[in-house]
Amino acid sequence: MIKTTIIDVAKEAGVSKSTVSRVIRGDITSVREDTRKRVQEAIRKTGYKQNALASGLRTKRTHTVLLMIPDIVNPFWPEVARGVQDALRKEGYAVVLANSDWDGTIETDFLHRARTHCFDGIVINPARVTDQQLLQIGIPTVILGLHEDFPSFDSVGNDTLAGVRLAMQHLYDLGHRKIGLISGQYASRGRSARLKQYLSFLSDQNLIIEENDIVHCPYGQHHGYEAAKRLINQNHPPSAIFASNDILAIGALQALHAAGVRVPQDLSLIGMDDIYPASVTTPPLTTIAKFKYEEGREAARMLIDRIDRQTSKHPKTITFAPQLIIRGSTKPSTKPY
Amino acid sequence: MIKTTIIDVAKEAGVSKSTVSRVIRGDITSVREDTRKRVQEAIRKTGYKQNALASGLRTKRTHTVLLMIPDIVNPFWPEVARGVQDALRKEGYAVVLANSDWDGTIETDFLHRARTHCFDGIVINPARVTDQQLLQIGIPTVILGLHEDFPSFDSVGNDTLAGVRLAMQHLYDLGHRKIGLISGQYASRGRSARLKQYLSFLSDQNLIIEENDIVHCPYGQHHGYEAAKRLINQNHPPSAIFASNDILAIGALQALHAAGVRVPQDLSLIGMDDIYPASVTTPPLTTIAKFKYEEGREAARMLIDRIDRQTSKHPKTITFAPQLIIRGSTKPSTKPY
DNA sequence: CTGAAAGCGCTAACAA
DNA sequence: TTGTTAGCGCTTTCAG
Numbered sequence: 069m070i071k072t073t074i075i076d077v078a079k080e081a082g083v084s085k086s087t088v089s090r091v092i093r094g095d096i097t098s099v100r101e102d103t104r105k106r107v108q109e110a111i112r113k114t115g116y117k118q119n120a121l122a123s124g125l126r127t128k129r130t131h132t133v134l135l136m137i138p139d140i141v142n143p144f145w146p147e148v149a150r151g152v153q154d155a156l157r158k159e160g161y162a163v164v165l166a167n168s169d170w171d172g173t174i175e176t177d178f179l180h181r182a183r184t185h186c187f188d189g190i191v192i193n194p195a196r197v198t199d200q201q202l203l204q205i206g207i208p209t210v211i212l213g214l215h216e217d218f219p220s221f222d223s224v225g226n227d228t229l230a231g232v233r234l235a236m237q238h239l240y241d242l243g244h245r246k247i248g249l250i251s252g253q254y255a256s257r258g259r260s261a262r263l264k265q266y267l268s269f270l271s272d273q274n275l276i277i278e279e280n281d282i283v284h285c286p287y288g289q290h291h292g293y294e295a296a297k298r299l300i301n302q303n304h305p306p307s308a309i310f311a312s313n314d315i316l317a318i319g320a321l322q323a324l325h326a327a328g329v330r331v332p333q334d335l336s337l338i339g340m341d342d343i344y345p346a347s348v349t350t351p352p353l354t355t356i357a358k359f360k361y362e363e364g365r366e367a368a369r370m371l372i373d374r375i376d377r378q379t380s381k382h383p384k385t386i387t388f389a390p391q392l393i394i395r396g397s398t399k400p401s402t403k404p405y
Numbered sequence: 406m407i408k409t410t411i412i413d414v415a416k417e418a419g420v421s422k423s424t425v426s427r428v429i430r431g432d433i434t435s436v437r438e439d440t441r442k443r444v445q446e447a448i449r450k451t452g453y454k455q456n457a458l459a460s461g462l463r464t465k466r467t468h469t470v471l472l473m474i475p476d477i478v479n480p481f482w483p484e485v486a487r488g489v490q491d492a493l494r495k496e497g498y499a500v501v502l503a504n505s506d507w508d509g510t511i512e513t514d515f516l517h518r519a520r521t522h523c524f525d526g527i528v529i530n531p532a533r534v535t536d537q538q539l540l541q542i543g544i545p546t547v548i549l550g551l552h553e554d555f556p557s558f559d560s561v562g563n564d565t566l567a568g569v570r571l572a573m574q575h576l577y578d579l580g581h582r583k584i585g586l587i588s589g590q591y592a593s594r595g596r597s598a599r600l601k602q603y604l605s606f607l608s609d610q611n612l613i614i615e616e617n618d619i620v621h622c623p624y625g626q627h628h629g630y631e632a633a634k635r636l637i638n639q640n641h642p643p644s645a646i647f648a649s650n651d652i653l654a655i656g657a658l659q660a661l662h663a664a665g666v667r668v669p670q671d672l673s674l675i676g677m678d679d680i681y682p683a684s685v686t687t688p689p690l691t692t693i694a695k696f697k698y699e700e701g702r703e704a705a706r707m708l709i710d711r712i713d714r715q716t717s718k719h720p721k722t723i724t725f726a727p728q729l730i731i732r733g734s735t736k737p738s739t740k741p742y
Numbered sequence: 743c744t745g746a747a748a749g750c751g752c753t754a755a756c757a758a
Numbered sequence: 759t760t761g762t763t764a765g766c767g768c769t770t771t772c773a774g
Contacts, residue, residue, distance in 0.1 A: 350687030
């Protein structure tokens with residue numbers, strides 16, 4: 069099992085290694101038909117396999133892309149990952165999958181690695197890294213998700229704010245006037261845009277904003293559980309709850325179950341993301357669906373585009389409009405306005 | 406942003422590139438303290454970053470591993486993937502994640518790629534590839550899952566058969582004597598070992614085996630749905646159902662809901678795998694938990710071991726014993742024996 | 743259309 | 759302890 073090189077092939081075919089290299093790279097114009105045949109036959113006979121390291125060393129292309137997400141175990145990300153992997157594979161790229169766990173050190177490590185290993189591109193949902201730092205890596209990059217703080221890069225994501233509005237509007241249309249919010253937030257970032265959108269919706273409808281109807285918590289099912297508990301343990305509990313993602317909503321649903329609050333008869337509940345587990349709860353969760361696979365796919369396509377034509381045209385953003393998926397956890401309010 | 410090389414560093418530090426190479430590789434014994442300091446300072450000043458392609462070309466090590474699984478979107482695999490990624494990252498390896506989709510072509514493509522890109526190792530849940538083919542790749546490999554047809558490799562997995570027994574025993578202990586089976590199967594492989602185990606359990610207990618209590622179907626939620634429907638639409642429906650994985654069980658649960666069969670009051674249901682969605686159904690699913698993260702982690706560790714000491718010692722197998730997780734979908738049978 | 747030759751950036755003997 | 763010298767396997771001018 070000694071590795072064969074182009075030299076072995078060249079010998080076998082009775083040509084120079086440059087010629088072999090030409091046919092390998094598919095440089096069709098500059099090799100005569102019959103010599104190409106001969107070389108290909110020699111390749112077959114010797115069982116030659118290209119060494120991507122060697123060629124990459126010259127061409128500076130590895131056909132490898134780094135995909136960095138917070139955590140592949142979170143059901144949201146596998147779908148996005150599939151999107152980028154499928155699109156990238158079609159074009160001959162492999163993807164190195166990294167979980168940052170929201171940890172800046174891990175993130176930096178992998179970004180570093182992308183450089184040392186000469187990856188051709190990066191697709192990232194940034195945890196701690198900044199626009200500037202990313203710029204310094206010097207590798208074509210596209211951002212997963214709509215962050216306004218990455219102006220230097222292409223990005224693709226779902227319009228979360230529109231999603232919030234959609235959710236609130238749905239609840240409002242069902243007659244709900246006192247709507248609780250479970251607002252997930254990352255340790256790192258400030259007040260979420262989702263909260264702002266919630267507030268502005270309420271004021272647009274001339275509804276009263278009550279502090280007690282808003283609970284902030286980290287993302288995580290049990291946090292959703294606790295949040296819902298707080299929401300319903302007040303004198304005037306809301307008739308509907310919007311949880312800012314499905315994991316939180318699932319936690320909330322369990323809290324409501326436990327408290328004997330029937331969903332949707334006693335209280336409506338809506339989540340966001342449309343992850344698979346949300347479809348198997350009882351009742352199945354009404355939610356705001358994001359385009360996850362598509363987000364990944366488009367990110368990959370944009371990246372390939374960047375890689376192919378080196379031209380540094382203005383960063384582009386692709387935005388998906390989330391969709392309301394009505395399932396079983398919401399129904400018209402029975403309370404009088 | 407011109408890439409700096411060891412030569413630049415060497416110049417800056419006033420040493421030869423070999424010396425620079427030595428300190429980069431941490432060859433501590435053979436560089437004097439002060440020159441090392443000088444070199445490190447030069448590295449810092451020049452912003453030098455190693456080129457992993459160039460070094461890999463010499464050392465034949467890329468610190469990259471291929472992880473091939475059927476589908477990252479299937480909730481079982483992200484946990485396994487995390488296990489291998491975490492363990493591998495600690496040792497400085499990156500992992501290229503590939504979804505085979507049970508497709509032999511894709512599988513072969515990536516395996517091929519593992520060779521051309523000189524990956525250091527492979528962790529794979531094989532779809533179509535054979536022991537021999539894998540052997541020919543010539544890269545240290547460990548198998549995910551317990552397949553008897555890969556005698557040449559280390560492998561790690563959960564003892565599914567023990568799991569089947571555990572599930573059946575649980576149902577039996579609850580007094581169930583007519584137990585239906587929803588047996589998932591892959592398009593490619595023959596009669597599943599799970600079925601055999603089910604049959605042998607029944608005969609061990611001197612229970613009657615009824616063809617109508619067994620439904621074969623591909624893995625997939627809606628197949629579980631249809632299977633359960635068939636199972637309960639007979640004159641003598643079983644009092645309990647064992648679905649050979651949680652996805653199937655979730656489908657079954659929905660069919661039972663739809664048919665007005667209460668779980669667990671009217672019928673007990675047990676699944677296998679313990680994927681996250683199984684914990685959020687109503688009732689939450691009793692299931693046989695597999696060690697997913699651990700499976701991945703141990704696979705990674707075995708792989709590293711193989712890579713480090715080239716020695717080709719006898720293939721080893723690590724087996725995890727699945728555990729019964731009693732949740733809400735099973736209860737004592739009300740039917741007389 | 744084909745071959746010779748010069749590297750890509752690094753490592754690894756072998757000298758010094 | 760450090761430097762010199764060959765390459766690793768491939769691509770890419772540049773001649774021919």
